[in-house]
Amino acid sequence: MSNIQRRLRKEKIAKIVMQLSGISITGSLFLIIGTILYKGLPYLSWEMISQTPKGGFYIGKEGGILNAILGSIYLATLSTLLATLIGIPIAIYLDVYVKSKSFFARCCKLLFDVLFGIPSIVYGAIAFSIMVWLGIRASLLGGVITITLLTIPIVVRTIDELLKTIPVDLKNVTFSMGTTRWETARMLLKYIKPGIFTAILLAFGRAIGDVAGVLLTTGFSDNLPKYLDEPTATLPLAIFFQLSSPVPEVQGRAYASALVLTFIILVIVICTHILASKQKKHKI
Template identity: 85%
Template sequence: MSNVKKRLFKEKLAKAAMQLSGMLITGCLFFIVGTILYKGLPYLSWEMISQTPQGGFYIGKDGGIFNAILGSLYLATVSTALATLIGIPISIYVHMYVKSGSFLERACKLLFDVLFGIPSIVYGAIAFSIMVWIGIRASLLGGIITITLLTIPIVVRTIDELLKTIPIDLKHVTFSLGSTRWETAKMFLRYIKPGIFTAVLLAFGRAIGDVAGVLLTTGFSDNLPKYIDEPAATLPLAIFFQLSSPIPEVQGRAYASALVLTFIILTIVICTHLLASKQQKHKI
């Protein structure tokens, strides 16, 4: 077999492997969504979405998951906003003010890589220990602190990868025109603005779907979250508690809750892509 034929064979083999991987991932996605729809849609109703749990909800009686929906939105929105406000300046500092290739830059990136991979239950355990030490009970505030710490590495590493896509010549040109590092950083943020929406989306998806981190710090309540120092329900915990029930109707409600959570994330994904596309069209 000639070298040309070998290269063509390897190319066809790689293409087939990529197509097979894509079909496998797509099939898994449709299987998961299909299972949620099949098992959860019959139990989904407006009463379930708009009501709070009544007495005996977790044994099959009346009520809904509105408290968990509201708690998840509060928790994910505030945590993502805080993680973005903290993560972007960190990424800018490491990329613009720390010398490229220095020990400090490598150490910072290694640190956030490690933090990115730590399981959320570890964040929950550490946050719980701190809360006990300073006297904070399980509450929405505890959950926000935990999930903010969990999502900061996601924002930092995503923004860092986006900054690497900026041509180095652009940085040199801005400095040659007399721009300061901060002025250059602002221009870079404008350049990667569509990608920032992706970072926010990743952080929000991790925040709203996490269960281990909030299990110890947020607590659970059947009431609507009114104050930040009160326990609050979240959709992942509501799904977990309902799936733990031996009653088929309650298990069906768990799949309906998962359907609501999937719809929220899907809505955020669509809105983010629309905003990113709009920004890409008007990017200078």
């Protein structure tokens, strides 16, 4: 067998492996969505998403998951806002105020890569320790602390990757015009503005879908969230508790809750793709 034939054979094998991988991943996705639709759609109703749990909701009686929907939105919005306010300045500092190839910058970025991959339950344990130290009980505030810690690395690394797409000549020209580092940072933020919204949506999607991190810190309540120091329900926790019930009606509602959460994530993904396409056009 000649060298060319061996290369063609390897290419054919690689192509088959990639096709099989794509089919398996796509099939798994459709299987998950199909299962949620099949088991959850019959139990999904306007009453379910517009009412709070009534007495006996978790044994199959009337009520809904409005408390969990609002709790998830409040938790994800507040934590994403805090993570953005903290994460963007960190990314700007590492790329503008510090030499990007310096030892300090590389160590910081490596640290955020490690933090990015740490399981959310670890953040929950750390946040729980902070809550005990500060005297904070399980509440919306505790969940915000947890998810903020979880999403800061997402914002920092996403913004950092966006800043790498900016031509080096653009930075040099900006500095040569006598601008300060802060003025340069503002110009760079305007350049990657669509990408910043993408980073925010990615953090929001991670925040609203997390369950392990908030299991120890938010508590759970059938009431609508009103104050930061009150226990708050979230959609992932509502799904977890409903699936734990032996009542088929409640288990069906769990899949309906999963369907609501999936729809929210789908909207976030669509918005992310739209903003990413705008970022590419902006670069062109």
